[in-house]
Amino acid sequence: MFRTVSVRWGLLATGVAGGLSRRGCRMRLRSLGVAAVITLAVLAAGPIPFDLDNPNYSQIAADQFSSVTAGNEMKWQVVEPTQGVLDFSGGDRLVQFAQANGQLVRGYTLLWHNQLPNWLTTGVANGTISNDQLRSLLQQHITDEVTHFKGQIWQWDVANEFFANAFDPNPNPLADGINGNDFWVSHLGEGVVADAFRWARAADPHVLLF
Numbered sequence: 001m002f003r004t005v006s007v008r009w010g011l012l013a014t015g016v017a018g019g020l021s022r023r024g025c026r027m028r029l030r031s032l033g034v035a036a037v038i039t040l041a042v043l044a045a046g047p048i049p050f051d052l053d054n055p056n057y058s059q060i061a062a063d064q065f066s067s068v069t070a071g072n073e074m075k076w077q078v079v080e081p082t083q084g085v086l087d088f089s090g091g092d093r094l095v096q097f098a099q100a101n102g103q104l105v106r107g108y109t110l111l112w113h114n115q116l117p118n119w120l121t122t123g124v125a126n127g128t129i130s131n132d133q134l135r136s137l138l139q140q141h142i143t144d145e146v147t148h149f150k151g152q153i154w155q156w157d158v159a160n161e162f163f164a165n166a167f168d169p170n171p172n173p174l175a176d177g178i179n180g181n182d183f184w185v186s187h188l189g190e191g192v193v194a195d196a197f198r199w200a201r202a203a204d205p206h207v208l209l210f
Helices: 009-017 055-064 089-100 118-126 131-148 183-188 191-203
Strands: 003-007 036-041 067-069 104-111 155-159
Touching: 055 089, 067 089, 089 104, 104 131, 104 191, 118 131, 131 183, 131 191, 155 191, 183 191
Parallel strands: 003 036, 036 067, 067 104, 104 155
Antiparallel strands: none
């Protein structure tokens, strides 16, 4: 079993600002043990992050972490901003960086109510995309993305933020705790979560799914 330790941008940025890469480290995070997976979530404000262009950032990311997690570059809004036109360049770049530095990659995320393409949400809102069409589009998206990264991803975050929380603007907890007002649940029902896992598994039988 792996033990995962996650470190996000704020901590890494502090290290960069403090000159961590210039001074060096007496103990690398990777040295915590072979059973630990030290994870860096690559985050950025832009739709396709290029944090790795920062030499201090990329050096620390390469030296200190054994796993990287996509921030925005694998989300549907970035992958397919125009319907039918796929752009995996951001995710490909992260995978290439990880491979060059002996790191694992966590894909994030396949099914989420946020950061969806405008053409999708607009079509659903104005009725030009029916629920049946929405289901087919989602299946195609998951199949396309998981297939593209097949054999290169350690694990996928398949379904994100489906349970109702107090901080949700309009929580509607169902009997099993799922938020009934979630975009996907409200249009396709609770079964969409299980469907997403089935479609991801069909596209890559060996990747870990969460």
